[in-house]
Amino acid sequence: MESKYDLIKQDIANKIIHGIYPASSYLPSENELCDLYGTSRETVRKALVLLLELGYIQKIKGKGSIVLDVSRFVFPVSGIKSFKELNQSQNMHSTTKVLTLEPRLVPTKGFGLDQNSELEATYIERLRTINDEPIIIDIDYVLSKVVNDIPKMAAENSLYEYFEDQLGLDISYATKTITVEEPTERQRQLLKIPPHKDVVVIRSMTYLNDTTLFQFTESIHRADKFSFVDFARRQKLKGH
Amino acid sequence: MESKYDLIKQDIANKIIHGIYPASSYLPSENELCDLYGTSRETVRKALVLLLELGYIQKIKGKGSIVLDVSRFVFPVSGIKSFKELNQSQNMHSTTKVLTLEPRLVPTKGFGLDQNSELEATYIERLRTINDEPIIIDIDYVLSKVVNDIPKMAAENSLYEYFEDQLGLDISYATKTITVEEPTERQRQLLKIPPHKDVVVIRSMTYLNDTTLFQFTESIHRADKFSFVDFARRQKLKGH
DNA sequence: GTTGACATCTTGTATATACAAGTTTATGAT
């Protein structure tokens, strides 16, 4: 099922996380890794490219692969991660309260959609607390075309876990925008936003492997509790 | 100098941008691309992987590579991009005014550094306007170890262009955090921030290819003009 | 019409090989 280079990636990643390969040290050379895992060099290199993209290592021609300081990512809101995954990687006491779960149409405005399209969806509104403080309101529109029924349990636990492990959906990529906006009165109350204070809104559209759109998300954060951590590699795209 | 797969990547990317390969259509198959460019399949595949990471295409096993709607990225603040690059890709009238350019030590606090380390740097403070409105204050600490002299022209034009094209620096990756904070009085005046309104702060540390840190950046945005667009691929990292 | 087997597309994984091009170390001549 899982490919060799994926297993190698995970093995090396774990060794980095646990300090077996400490930061700013060199990994074994590619040829040594070949011997270690009993594979060809190209296979090892595929694993290393994945670690490179994740910001775990830096490859330097002629020298080797340096382990980067990955402890900076202890608070990774980057990438597509679910609240539960986020929560497990930290050590925090958090809860999820499902406020609403009902069928609704996706609002044509707000996500930049065609006006004529009427998309049936399951609307889910959840309040996330960390250490008993309300921090995030998560609003999901899950398109009924893809998922017609969502048990409340799944919403309380983890939607992604339900979609991927239970339904076998292949969630692949998402586009997201981050903006700062005035909260609605409801949001102000739920998140206990002081007067004059804004909220951070992360809107995303999530797609399956076959490029079918299946979910809209609005994540409303208390601005004072908001932090977005990102790792970016420089890549030039000349043109035009 | 430039590799085949990089040229193929750029060629296909340009064709996607110009609509020769329109959104939601399939690219030619990998074998057809081999014939087209006269290369092996692995070389073509390397180019496609790069386009995949950029969010230009989606590969589907057994079917082909679908072109994604890339027009959503017309406002890409994602990745490492300089203000000038950003400006050129849009069509806006913008200016850059250099407020300060002088040697300074990097403040030990604020970037989470060791207290004992005293890093000499060039301090640059710039005010960015778009359509005559002040939008962004950019603060740079460029480490003197790497770059000892920065002409004012370079700061007015593009620091990255100067670093990469003039000095031949190999800028490779950066870590960045986005938070919402109260502006200083100076920031409030420069950006004309109304009372009670916050600003968005993007702090980043930029590294060269050989993992040497060379730049700290603080980018202060007017919250009402701030927008961050991102493309993210889902990748699970199991294991603890 | 429906079904199932098959062939033929597609992309995904894995290997072996070769050479180019940085980096470091060892060697040797001066």
Place this chain on the structure above:
DNA sequence: ATCATAAACTTGTATATACAAGATGTCAAC
């Protein structure tokens, strides 16, 4: 000791080959 060269490492690029596995269409059998 100094310097230049060469050898021995490292990663980067490119190719050829093989098979696995998903998607699709054809064709025959029922």
